[in-house]
Amino acid sequence: MVMFILNCLLLLPFLIFCFLESLLKIFIPKKRKSVTGEIVLITGAGHGIGRLTAYEFAKLKCKLVLWDINKHGIEETADECRRLGAKAHAFVVDCSKREDIYSSAKKVKAEIGDVSILVNNAGVVYASDLFATQDPQIEKTFEVNVLAHFWTTKAFLPAMMKNNHGHIVTVASAAGHTTVPFLMAYCSSKFAAVGFHRALTDELAALKITGVKTSCLCPNFINTGFIKNPSTALGPTLEPEEVVNKLMEGILTEQKMIFIPFSISFLTVLERIFPEHFMAVLKQKVNVKFDAVVGYKNKGQ
Template identity: 65%
Template sequence: MNLFLEILILLITIIYSYLEALVKLFIPAKRKSVSAEIVLITGAGHGIGRATAIEFAKHQSTLVLWNISKHGVEETADECRRLGATVHTFVVNCSKRDEIYSTAEKVKKNIGDVTILVNNAGVIFCADLLSIQDHQVQNTFEVNVLAHFWTTRAFLPAMMRNNHGHVVTIASSAGHIGVEYMIGYCSSKYAAVGFHTALTAELSALGKYGVKTSCLCPVFVNTGFVKNPSTRLLPILKTKTVAQKLLDGILTNKKMIFVPSSVRLFLFLNFILPERVLVALNKLQEIKFDTVIHDGKEE
């Protein structure tokens, strides 16, 4: 195609997209039904995973819940069943690739094709670079990043074959903005955001427009994994609030879900402000939580 014509089409697309976004400010986006979907949620025994399972249960989705703790996943399942949902539970260590693949085969054989995959399982070790241990770094990436590859590779083929499905990546605002003493976590969440954006581009290039993607990026959530978090400018979120925002984003096929939405402003400032101002802004936020800091002495 002629380059001038391609640029003209690009400009028209930009104008149309902005007009569409303006209209959506006043007209609520159409929500899809998930009552007939098979929804698999990793890390479903606690926190965002449990709250998300409960939200899907309210929509009568068939739930497949994975968790490393049998007790946690069964508690979640009981709550979902009380809401009338059909629930299947599996004890899975998402740091183990072979365990993910073998359990995925059981799901496909005994339950059916997963149509909504929520990659939620995650770990965090709050420590600076010199204090975080090697096995903790490895475990962080195995669960927070590599597990996304293994689960998606297991369930995406059926979604692509049917041109229907939804892959959800639970990331973090820490996947866009670095936070001190969370170097392992931030690095893994940057990778998770990259996984989402690249997968989105790949599905589009392959013409699989019926397979949707969403990425959740909240600020601190009160899950208990980070001890005593506090900030001056941003809230500490409740899991139920985050799960409701996530489900709303899934039902409207929203690509990037920031909670709160004001996180977008911080991302914008991160691009335009000088480094010295960003350092001052970071101090102004007073982000605090329990952590391990190296004393600088030789070991």
């Protein structure tokens, strides 16, 4: 233990250097990488963030592979991507089913090629307390929000590793860093998604795969209609276009963690260093609200 503390103290000069380096990066924006010609697969691309992200990659002349469970929605997205001048391939895929993911991935590799940018965006949310959230809803939350990331990554990462080139994007949430009442299943799944991103990042580093990058998106409430009447003292509900602009900037500049708004990152630090009682009062000040089904009283009757 003493040796560990001494070794940590020896790292202090390096810590100061890293702080200075981070400050410089604020004033010297990182150069954007080119993604022209890349094969980009986006799950949940039939609406919301997934759809708008597809449009942005289409403008950058990427080849789009679009997955969604909604046939009409995914075809609409594909049509608009083609109008923007990109090649787009639409697949109806249920991301809650592992075998559907694996069979669709096999078709993509055989018919289109190796995916080099994977955006794990598909997600579900149920705004309800523990008792009002049905067991199948809890299972589906984890199947789509977490387990699907494992299956898609296992399917497409090997080619990225072989080429030492690629990017895996995990769409998580601010709820993957701090909890919110009446979103128990969702928060738990997004904590797992953040953990997936961090563990994958470290595993690639341990394997010395330097060319495969990772990014994790963690936004506050977004105006997509999934959560009804959300509000918080941290600011107005985010518009999808704003989130996608920040997401694309994060991907193209290879940011590891993308917080929207950036103040969310401070909350994650405060939770680790401030007393529990203080954080409880601070969360009251943040005042997160939305429409939710509460079944506890009915359960007790």
